[in-house]
Amino acid sequence: MSESFLPLSVPVLGGHEWDYVKDCLDSGWVSSAGSYVERFEERLCALIGAPHAVALVNGTAGLHMALLAAGVRPGDRVVMPTLTFIATANAVRHAGAEPVFVDCDEFMNIDVDGVRSFLTEACEPGPDGPRERSSGAPVRAVLPVHVYGRPADLAALAPLAAEHGLALVEDATEALGSRWTGGPCAGHAVGTVGHGSVFSFNGNKIATCGGGGAYVTSDDAAAARVRHLTTQAKTDTRRFVHDETGWNYRLTNVAAAIGVAQLEQLAGFIAAKRACHELYAELLADVPGVDLLGFQEGTSSNCWFHSVLVDGAVFGRDREELMTILAEQGIETRPVWGLLHEQAPLRDCTAWRVERAGWFWRRVLNLPCSSDVGPHDVARVVAAIHAAGRTV
Ligand SMILES: Cc1ncc(COP(=O)(O)O)c(C=O)c1O
Structure with a gap:
């Protein structure tokens, strides 16, 4: 008998997914204002030891918001690895900024020496931080990716970013549950070192919502800002009053129900x-x-x-x-x-x-x-x- 098809990466839905989705449908709470969204955020916070999580439609939207919350503005430069999925760079562009690509290290993660040499050799001090000499553009953030789940070298990158006044945003989309066990980051889960971090719950990830994402931060104001921006920037929940251009980026309750069941099985x-x-x-x-x-x-x-x-x-x-x-x-x-x-x-x-x-x-x-x-x-x-x- 010939062997069956063996896929690269598919979800395993063997927990309470059916029960929770049925519960959602039975209750009628199918869009973003449902209890599973809250449960999903709470469970994620508990799993990684983060104070705030905001459940979003996908990781790309999360990265977009994380960059805005970190202060990235149109025309800025964001230093990131060339070896990653294009969504990381697309999010930089969605924020109106331009990526600067650096090399990878021997574990396929961002090459910290490359970030350092870019900052010291290709940039000069500006009024509000480093500027790329060739374009004159401010360099605002560094965006490491924990490629395929391997924690990037944030023990070296975080102090470098701080020294140059750059925001550190983690693309943790692939690395839910990864952590550091030694060095200055020991005891930290991936996603809890940067100013803000993002997980993906796409169908191929270790835990899925079908499609989904989450922005995570320890900064109260940044969490509130991302919640605000991703719900059409409304200032009044009953009347239609908005104070800036927002997005409709929140996760639905149905997707969150799948996500809660998946997070229960993460270990x-x-x-x-x-x-x-x-x-x-x-x-x-x-x-x-x-x-x-x-x-x-x-x-x-x-x-x-x-x-x-x-x-x-x-x-x-x-x-x-x-x-x-x-x-x-x-x-x-x-x-x-x-x-x-x-x-x-x-x-x-x-x-x-x-x-x-x-x-x-x-x-x-x-x-x-x-x-x-x-x-x-x-x-x-x-x-x-x-x-x-x-x-x-
Ligand atoms: C490294 C990386 N960044 C960003 C994303 C974007 O996540 P999503 O597909 O949830 O938008 C993914 C996953 O697809 C990814 O692997």
Whole structure:
């Protein structure tokens, strides 16, 4: 019997999702003013140890709001990695600002040395912080991404941002449940170090609402501002009075109901993903040229994605060939994102000394990683990889 299709990353909806959605529908509270939205925010705060969470329609909207709340204004520059999903840069553009792209480190996260050299070599002091010398534009914020769940090096980045007067906004969309276990950030969950942070609850994330996002902060005023802006900036809940241009960005109660059920299962999802990562590591250990990317010391990742680096010269097949061979056997894998500074809408942005990101772009292959991927699936994937290499 042939094996079934093994997807890259699909939700696991085995908790109270049905009950909570039914409860929503039975109650008639289906849009944003329902109790599940509040429960979702409270549960998220409790899970990561944050004072405020604002549930939003998706992570992209959350990043847009996080940048506005951090003081980013039209024409500003925001320093961010080139190796991320395009939504991160789109949010910068939605805020009217321009991204400045920097390289990645050996864990695919933002290269802090690159941020430092940009600030010290390509910027000069301005009246309200650094200015990019080539454009004269103020550099207002730095936007690290915790890529695939690995905590970025905020122990180094946070003091650098503070030294230069930049806001630190975390794109934590992929990293719910990740944390630091050593160094100055020890004890902090991802999403609680920056001025504001954003999680995504898209269908492929470790916990989903179908689609959804959340803005998280410890700043009372920033939380209130994001709540205000995302509910059409109304100043009176009964009469239609508004004090600025707002957005309709709040999460619905139905989506939040799914989210609450998912958050209840988060610890189990992380444990399952960690076990899966460990098994991939064990079984891939004797496949030359296909190396599972590890973790930075002092961090605990939610293990959202399992990425291997394919060295074609050693393995005998390059990443593209391996992806095709696995697809023929019903195993879905995906490369890492195309580098943002090479994407059509972003080619005119500053790209500061990008070198290592291209290396990852050529080699990364993400293996099936849903929370219900079990030992049999991992063995199947690794056997298929093994066989692909041997046929050369
Ligand atoms: C790194 C990164 N940033 C931003 C987003 C945007 O989140 P959403 O799809 O919820 O808008 C995603 C996920 O899709 C992401 O992976």
